[in-house]
Structure formats: C-alpha cells, structure tokens
Amino acid sequence: MRRFLVLLPPFAWLLALVAAPVAILAGIALSQGAPGVPPFLPPVSLAAGWQGTLENILTLVQDGYYAGSFLRSLVVAGVSAALCLGLAYPVALGIAAAREGWRVPLLAMVLLPFWTGFLPRLGAWIGLLRDGGWVNGVLTGLGVTAGPLPLLYSDAAMYLGMVHAYLPFAVLPLTATLLRRDLAVEEAAADLGASPWVVFRTVTLPLSLPGAAAAFLLVFIPAAGEFVIPELLGPPEALLVGRVLWAEFFQNRDWPLAAALAVALLVLLIAPIRLFQRLDEGGSRRGASPPSRVGGTAADGRRPGVLR
Amino acid sequence: MAEALLRLEGVTKRFGATLALDALSLEVMPGEFVALLGGSGSGKSTLLRIVAGFEAAEAGRVLLQGRDIGALPPHARPVSMVFQSYALFPHLTVFHNVAYGLRRDGVARPEIARRVAEALAMVGLEGFEARKPAQLSGGQRQRVALVRSLVKRPPLLLLDEPLGALDAGLRERTGLELRALQRATGAGFVMVTHDQAEALALADRVAVLQEGRLAQYGPPQVLYERPATRHVAEFLGAANILEGRARPDGAVECGAGCLLRPPRAAPAYALRPERIRLVAQAPAEKGVTARLKDLAYRGDGWLAMVALPGGAEWRVALPADAAPPAPGAALSLAWAAESLAPLDA
Numbered sequence: 001m002r003r004f005l006v007l008l009p010p011f012a013w014l015l016a017l018v019a020a021p022v023a024i025l026a027g028i029a030l031s032q033g034a035p036g037v038p039p040f041l042p043p044v045s046l047a048a049g050w051q052g053t054l055e056n057i058l059t060l061v062q063d064g065y066y067a068g069s070f071l072r073s074l075v076v077a078g079v080s081a082a083l084c085l086g087l088a089y090p091v092a093l094g095i096a097a098a099r100e101g102w103r104v105p106l107l108a109m110v111l112l113p114f115w116t117g118f119l120p121r122l123g124a125w126i127g128l129l130r131d132g133g134w135v136n137g138v139l140t141g142l143g144v145t146a147g148p149l150p151l152l153y154s155d156a157a158m159y160l161g162m163v164h165a166y167l168p169f170a171v172l173p174l175t176a177t178l179l180r181r182d183l184a185v186e187e188a189a190a191d192l193g194a195s196p197w198v199v200f201r202t203v204t205l206p207l208s209l210p211g212a213a214a215a216f217l218l219v220f221i222p223a224a225g226e227f228v229i230p231e232l233l234g235p236p237e238a239l240l241v242g243r244v245l246w247a248e249f250f251q252n253r254d255w256p257l258a259a260a261l262a263v264a265l266l267v268l269l270i271a272p273i274r275l276f277q278r279l280d281e282g283g284s285r286r287g288a289s290p291p292s293r294v295g296g297t298a299a300d301g302r303r304p305g306v307l308r
Numbered sequence: 309m310a311e312a313l314l315r316l317e318g319v320t321k322r323f324g325a326t327l328a329l330d331a332l333s334l335e336v337m338p339g340e341f342v343a344l345l346g347g348s349g350s351g352k353s354t355l356l357r358i359v360a361g362f363e364a365a366e367a368g369r370v371l372l373q374g375r376d377i378g379a380l381p382p383h384a385r386p387v388s389m390v391f392q393s394y395a396l397f398p399h400l401t402v403f404h405n406v407a408y409g410l411r412r413d414g415v416a417r418p419e420i421a422r423r424v425a426e427a428l429a430m431v432g433l434e435g436f437e438a439r440k441p442a443q444l445s446g447g448q449r450q451r452v453a454l455v456r457s458l459v460k461r462p463p464l465l466l467l468d469e470p471l472g473a474l475d476a477g478l479r480e481r482t483g484l485e486l487r488a489l490q491r492a493t494g495a496g497f498v499m500v501t502h503d504q505a506e507a508l509a510l511a512d513r514v515a516v517l518q519e520g521r522l523a524q525y526g527p528p529q530v531l532y533e534r535p536a537t538r539h540v541a542e543f544l545g546a547a548n549i550l551e552g553r554a555r556p557d558g559a560v561e562c563g564a565g566c567l568l569r570p571p572r573a574a575p576a577y578a579l580r581p582e583r584i585r586l587v588a589q590a591p592a593e594k595g596v597t598a599r600l601k602d603l604a605y606r607g608d609g610w611l612a613m614v615a616l617p618g619g620a621e622w623r624v625a626l627p628a629d630a631a632p633p634a635p636g637a638a639l640s641l642a643w644a645a646e647s648l649a650p651l652d653a
Contacts, residue, residue: 187362188395190382192460193412198383202408206399 022266028259029056039253056260066244066261070268073241076230077223080162084170084219085212087163092174093204096181103179110171113164122161122232129157129233158234166223170215177211178204210279217276225265241265311374313338313496314359314464319368321354321520328354330520331368336464341490341497343511345504345543351520352500356466359498360389373463383412388457389466392473394449396441402428402452403437409460427455430489447478454486458493465490467499471506483510504544508532516540532580538651541578548584548622549651550577559593563618569593574650581611582625583647587640595642598622600633614639 030052031040043052060066095106113121128134129152136148151157181204189199227242234240241261249258314336321329329351336342344352357363359370361382370378377385388409397405406424415423428434431451441449450470457465470486471479487510490497501507507514508528516523516531516539524536535541538549552562560568560577570577590597598614601621610626612633624641626632633639 182393182395184391184393184395185397187360187382188389188391188456189397189408190362191360191385191387191389192409192456193383194408195381195383198412203397 022263025259026263028255029263030054031256033254033256038255040255056256057264059257060260060264065239069239069241069244070264072239073224073265074268076158076162076238076240077220077226080159080166080223081170081216081219083159083163084167085174085216088167088170088174088215089212091171092178095171095175096178107171107175111168114168118165118228121164122229125157125161125164125233126152129160152233153235155235155238158230158238161229161233162223162226165229166219169218169222173214173218174208174211177208177214181207214276214279217272217279221269221272221276224269310337312336312371313340313373314498315369315371315374316355316359317369317371319355319358319365319370321351321358321363321365323354327520329358329365332517332520332522333368334515334522334525336496336498338463338496339494341487341510341512342499343507343514344498344500344517345502345507345514346517347502347543349519350517352502352517353468354520355517356389356468356498356500359464360387360466361385386462387464387466388460388462390453390457390468390470392469394441394453394473396449396452396456398441400440401437402433402439402441402444405441405452406456406459409456413460423459427459430458430492431455431485446474447482450474450482454489458489458495461493462495464496464498467497469500469502471501471503479506480509486510508544514544516543534649535578536652538576538578541649541651546581546623547578548581550579550620550648551575562596563616563620566596566616566618567593568648569645570648570650571646572650574652576651578649578651579622579643579647581623584622584624584641584643586624586626586630587642590640591642594645595640597638597640598624600635600637600639603632603635612639614641 027043028040030043032051032053032055033039034041041051044050091110095103095110098106126133130136131148131150131152133152135151136145139145140148185207186199186203189203190196194202225242226240227246230238230240231243231246245258245261245265248254248261312335314334316332316334318331318333319329320327320331332351332355334355344355346352354363358365361377361380361384365378368378369376372385372387377387397408400408403424406427407420410420410423424437425434428436431454433448433451433455436444436448436452441452444452450473454470467486471483474482483506486497486499499507499511508531511528513526514528514531515525518537518539524531524540531540532544535544535547541547541549550560550562550568552560552566552568554560554573558569558573560570560573562568568577587595596616598616600612601615602613604611604613607628609628610630610632612624612626614622614624616622622641624639
C-alpha cells in the first residue's frame with residue numbers, strides 16, 4: 001500500500017502528461033478530416049459508432065513526400081549529432097583535464113548560450129548571415145566578394161544553428177563520462193609503453209564510447225523533430241518532418257495527417273530512445289567497478305555529479 | 309661492487325607547501341627485492357611514481373642502470389609498475405591486457421602469443437585468456453596485473469601496495485608467490501607497503517620512510533633487531549621504548565627499581581617483547597620486577613601488559629606453554645644485555 005502511494009504521483013504524472021496526450025494524438029490520427037472546430041470527426045462516437053480511418057497512416061507510407069521528409073529528418077539529425085559529437089569530444093576532454101576549480105566556469109561557458117533566448121539567438125544568426133548582414137557586409141566591404149554570398153537559407157546555416165543549439169547536450173554526457181574515468185588505467189597504458197596518442201586511441205577513446213553514444217543520441221533524438229531551426233535558417237527545400245507537420249497542422253488544417261506524422265515520428269524515435277536508456281543503465285553499472293583517483297568519483301558505485 | 313640497478317640521488321618533491329620527499333637517496337641492486345615501508349604521507353608512493361615517471365622530481369637524479377631517466381616520459385622508461393587498483397584495461401580480455409605492452413614494443417604476433425601464454429602459465433591462469441577483468445576474482449586480477457608488467461621483462465618492477473586489495477587469507481600466499489616470481493625472473497622489485505610484516509617477510513632490504521626521509525635502510529633482521537630510531541622501532545612491530553637518565557658509571561636509570569647497562573649511551577633504547585624472559589629472580593641491570601596488568605592470548609603465546617614500579621608500561625611476550633600468571637602477580641623479568649637496541653632519535 002505504501003509502495004502504491006509512493007508510485008502514484010509519478011504514474012499519475014506520466015498518465016496525464018505523456019500517455020493521455022499520446023492517446024489523444026493517436027485518436028486524431030485515426031479520424032477523418034471534416035470542416036468545423038476541431039477540424040475532424042472523432043474516430044468513435046455514440047451516434048455513429050466507428051467512423052475512423054487508416055487513411056492518414058497509409059498516406060504517410062505511400063506518399064513519397066512524407067516518407068522523404070522522414071528520411072531527410074533522420075539524415076539532418078544524424079549529421080547534426082555527428083558534428084556536435086566531433087566538436088564536443090575535445091571540449092569535454094579539456095574540461096575533464098582542467099583543474100577542479102576551472103571545471104564549473106568552463107561548463108558554464110558551454111551552457112551560456114543555452115540560457116539566452118532560443119529565438120534571439122536564431123535572430124542573431126539571421127542578422128549575421130543574411131544578404132545585407134554582417135558577414136556579407138564585411139566580405140563585400142573588403143572587396144573579398146563582389147556581391148553577397150547566399151549564406152542564409154542554406155544547409156550550412158541550418159547545421160550551424162543545429163550545432164549551436166544542441167552542442168551542450170553532447171558536451172555534458174561526454175564530460176561526465178570522461179570525468180568518471182579511471183586515470184590509473186591510462187597511467188598503466190603509458191607505463192607499458194604507450195605514447196599519449198596511443199593511450200588515447202587504445203584506452204581513453206574505447207572506454208568513453210558509451211558516453212559518446214549517449215551524447216550522439218541526446219542530440220539526435222530532439223534534432224529529428226526540430227522545426228524552428230530548419231524553418232528560420234535552412235533552405236526552403238529542406239522539408240523536414242517538423243516543417244511538414246507544421247504545414248499540415250496550421251496551413252492545411254489537416255489535423256489527422258499532422259497527428260499521424262507526430263505519432264509516426266514518436267514510433268520512429270523509440271528505438272534510439274531505448275538504446276540511450278540501455279547505455280545510461282550500462283554507464284551507471286560500469287561506474288561501480290573501478291576505484292578512481294578522479295576528484296568526484298566514488299568507489300561505492302553511486303554516480304558522481306559532473307561538477308564536483 | 310656491482311653497479312646499482314636503481315640509484316636515487318637527493319630526490320626532492322614538494323606538493324604545495326608539503327615536502328613529500330626531502331633529498332632522498334637510495335640504491336637498489338640488480339635482482340634485489342626492496343620494500344619501501346612507511347605510514348601514509350611518508351612519501352613512499354610519491355617515490356614510486358617519480359621512478360615510474362608519473363611525477364617529476366624537483367631536485368635530484370633517478371638513475372637506472374647508470375642512465376639518468378629523470379627526463380624520460382613514463383612510456384619511454386624501461387621500468388614497469390603494478391598499480392594498487394591493478395588498473396587492468398576493463399575493455400580488453402586477459403590475453404590483450406597481458407599483450408598490451410608487447411604490442412607497444414612492436415613484438416611479432418606469434419612471439420606475443422607465445423610470451424603471453426608463458427606468462428599466464430607462470431601464475432596459473434591458463435584458460436583465462438578470453439575473460440574480461442570483470443569476470444575475474446581479486447586474486448586473479450592481481451596476477452594478471454603482475455604478469456602484464458613482467459611479460460615485458462623489465463629490469464625493475466615497481467609494486468604499489470600489491471597485496472593491499474586482497475583479503476587476509478590470500479595475502480600471505482600471494483606474497484610468497486610474489487617472492488618466488490621475483491626469484492624466477494631475476495628482476496629487481498621495489499614494493500611500496502604500509503604493512504611491516506609483509507615488508508619483513510618478503511624483502512631483501514627494507515627502506516623505512518618517514519616524512520620524506522629515509523629513516524633506515526637495511527636487511528629486515530637488522531631493522532628489527534637494531535632499529536636506528538624510535539620511529540623505526542615502533543613501526544616494525546611492538547617495541548618497549550626505554551628512556552632514562554645516564555649515571556656517571558654508565559648505567560641508565562629507567563625508573564624505580566629499573567637499572568640498565570646498555571652497550572653504549574643513547575637517548576633511548578628499544579627492547580622487543582619477545583626478548584624478555586620470565587625468571588625466578590630479576591637480575592640487576594638486566595632485569596626488573598613488574599606487575600601484570602593484562603594478558604592477551606595470541607595463539608602462539610601470550611602478550612602480557614606489565615606495569616613497572618615507575619609507572620611505565622611494557623609489553624612482554626610469554627610462551628604458550630607457560631602457565632599464565634594471574635593479573636596483579638609480580639613478575640620477574642630479564643633480558644640479555646645485547647637485546648637493548650640504542651636509539652639515536
């Protein structure tokens with residue numbers, strides 16, 4: 001009974017804020033569109049009984065426009081996550097190697113852009129990259145280019161925005177992993193004749209792979225559904241799931257199709273989310289094994305905080 | 309005189325304001341097993357890390373086989389180290405753990421396979437090649453760590469508390485195996501330990517470190533029977549410390565009814581509990597009468613706490629076959645004059 005009372009709040013929370021909205025969304029996805037507010041017929045009604053349809057879901061599978069948008073989203077998310085990982089690894093390595101007093105300020109610098117508004121940041125990028133913006137102004141002013149370069153509304157601008165927005169998601173788990181590592185193991189490798197680069201390649205890097213995978217997925221999962229950044233910085237042809245969904249919902253007022261898109265994206269991301277959870281559990285179990293000389297690492301298996 | 313395998317000259321190391329090593333000099337001969345013994349903060353682990361190259365000495369030289377290796381990074385030093393936590397590579401199998409050093413040296417694969425198999429056989433770990441460290445017991449991990457270093461045939465092996473993580477039952481046996489391995493390979497061993505029994509049992513010479521300085525360096529018997537300082541006497545097993553006022557005739561008063569005739573004058577003397585005998589009549593200048601305060605059975609004998617007339621408390625080891633005296637009984641104690649070890653500090 002006590003157990004039940006303890007478990008009640010989180011389950012109530014999950015039910016109200018996760019399960020119920022997903023159920024409503026799934027219901028809309030199964031319904032037919034109709035003029036009116038809201039613009040669909042409920043799939044089941046007292047008067048008419050079952051009046052739902054699988055048409056919306058079939059459309060997603062059969063129409064290359066939607067399937068293509070999913071594929072593009074996954075590619076953009078994958079490239080963004082890979083870029084973030086590549087940039088975050090040296091940053092995390094540096095933070096982990098820094099003196100204890102320096103770690104918090106360095107992490108704060110990584111997080112700083114996170115604390116400024118999301119839209120003003122994108123606005124700043126637009127101001128920098130647009131035809132009459134800072135970058136083009138300087139380039140044409142110095143005579144480097146004859147006219148403005150098409151910087152904004154390009155893949156490059158989109159990835160710039162993605163990396164800028166999601167980099168902290170990659171830096172934090174990597175820093176935690178690298179701080180938790182047993183430095184004695186690296187010393188042992190050096191002692192056995194491994195140069196610093198070989199120590200990194202044969203010990204540090206393989207042992208940090210779970211953290212790197214977690215960093216990749218933490219960027220990949222939200223990036224796959226990202227709407228604002230491709231919309232504001234990306235090229236018009238970058239029709240990602242988020243943009244298509246937005247268009248169906250607000251422009252076409254096709255709620256059932258938009259809902260079907262949202263549910264499909266959720267289903268598509270279950271696999272990477274499960275993978276991330278597995279890695280996370282594995283990471284905490286691994287943290288229990290070797291005692292370490294790293295500042296915040298405890299030998300008793302509890303997971304140390306990043307900042308200690 | 310053969311050339312020293314390892315020679316430390318005036319090695320000094322400071323951590324902030326703390327002096328970890330204070331101009332320490334030490335020699336290890338080829339094939340010698342040396343124990344660095346000291347309490348925490350004595351500088352023994354720092355010394356090991358300076359030889360391995362993980363810490364840089366502020367002053368002084370580290371010579372290996374006559375060559376100054378002080379400026380070499382750890383991977384370029386021919387010494388090898390066994391870490392206290394073993395520091396096995398958790399992502400590699402036992403085979404690849406042991407092969408790691410050989411691969412770094414560019415040894416050919418068939419040769420690596422042969423030498424790894426040979427090394428694992430040496431410590432009875434045949435058949436464990438494919439296991440990961442997490443699938444091994446503590447004792448097995450310790451042996452993998454040991455042969456991972458030894459397989460490279462280093463002239464000098466450094467061991468940081470190699471038995472510290474093992475439980476008591478395993479320690480003695482593993483210690484003897486360690487010694488047998490050292491004899492078999494002929495490598496010089498320098499082992500850091502805080503366990504005096506371990507140091508006395510395994511080492512050819514024991515270096516007692518105190519506050520970054522070498523308090524005494526010599527064979528275990530000499531350190532035990534002839535400790536140079538009070539610290540060494542107390543660190544190496546139980547010792548009764550006798551202080552007293554020297555009389556003009558050379559005798560020393562060590563309290564009421566206690567008179568010593570030491571071999572030479574010193575500020576204090578050490579007397580081991582097992583050098584004291586129970587006699588019918590305490591002899592003058594080589595004995596004393598004391599009162600039994602407490603008695604503890606130790607299996608191989610009794611440890612008696614006795615109070616001297618002057619108030620000092622001594623420990624006396626009594627043989628197991630002796631009928632234990634009752635608390636409060638007066639005991640007549642005697643010792644041989646040469647059992648008194650003069651202490652200089």
